[in-house]
């Protein structure tokens with residue numbers, strides 16, 4: 203489940219990345235856009251780079267407190283079992299053959315992720331416009347977004363990987379397509395995202411292109427798994443594609459409520475990467491349309507009273523309360539005690 207289209211990455215346009223790809227990981231990660239070690243891949247999102255330059259942070263800072271310059275965007279698996287029409291990746295690169303993968307253990311994946319991040323950001327060290335203390339902080343990541351590409355629940359030690367990041371004092375945002383409820387049941391990241399890109403089976407089949415016949419039933423099961431999560435913050439995320447899945451807000455509301463989520467994010471499809479060959483530019487809703495649709499959905503979910511949009515990311519957040527930050531990420535918390543973040 204790729205998060206990159208919303209993270210400011212313009213995939214496939216960075217010549218330096220292309221030249222430096224596949225170090226030691228050609229077997230699993232063939233994308234020229236990533237740095238990789240075996241099956242672990244990382245790429246700097248556009249917002250991480252912006253934050254290092256003092257040019258703004260991603261909407262997950264605004265909503266939840268994620269410090270973009272200290273955030274690793276990675277995945278332990280680039281393969282995926284869905285073929286979403288809006289995905290910016292080349293579906294060929296997602297081919298789902300993993301029988302002979304030699305999986306690294308979770309500690310090795312954490313080490314690889316941190317190493318890759320440091321390598322990706324090392325060039326900022328010589329940039330006069332980047333304050334030294336901001337660079338130093340970026341070299342010590344405190345968040346990971348397990349969302350770069352592929353479906354992370356296909357990695358066999360995902361719950362242990364999340365624990366391993368937490369043991370290093372790194373918060374975890376996990377993004378999944380919901381096809382492996384039995385894995386998600388065991389996962390307790392800081393925040394668990396599941397994509398809901400259709401309110402019913404017919405649209406799901408058209409938009410998601412699942413490779414497994416029971417994907418819709420698994421997504422339903424996943425909603426029940428989320429509803430049982432008391433400690434883990436849960437988010438349902440819908441990528442809105444005009445003309446494809448932007449209909450029946452009442453059905454979305456009904457579907458969402460099965461999961462009893464803490465938050466719902468509705469976000470515009472972005473016409474980037476390989477999705478351009480599948481969808482017309484007009485399928486990309488503008489921010490006003492995203493917010494209007496989100497408000498329509500909210501009108502059927504009485505417990506949700508907040509709708510907050512971030513225009514640069516064409517995203518709207520539905521919440522049940524005004525305070526939406528992860529408690530441990532609030533300024534002055536114990537989490538930041540050992541190295542408080544500089545700047546706003």
Ligand code: SF4
Pocket residue numbers: 205208209210247248249250260261262263268269270271273274275347
């Ligand atoms: S959460 Fe992390 S990876 Fe995602 S957009 Fe923000 S800074 Fe980038």
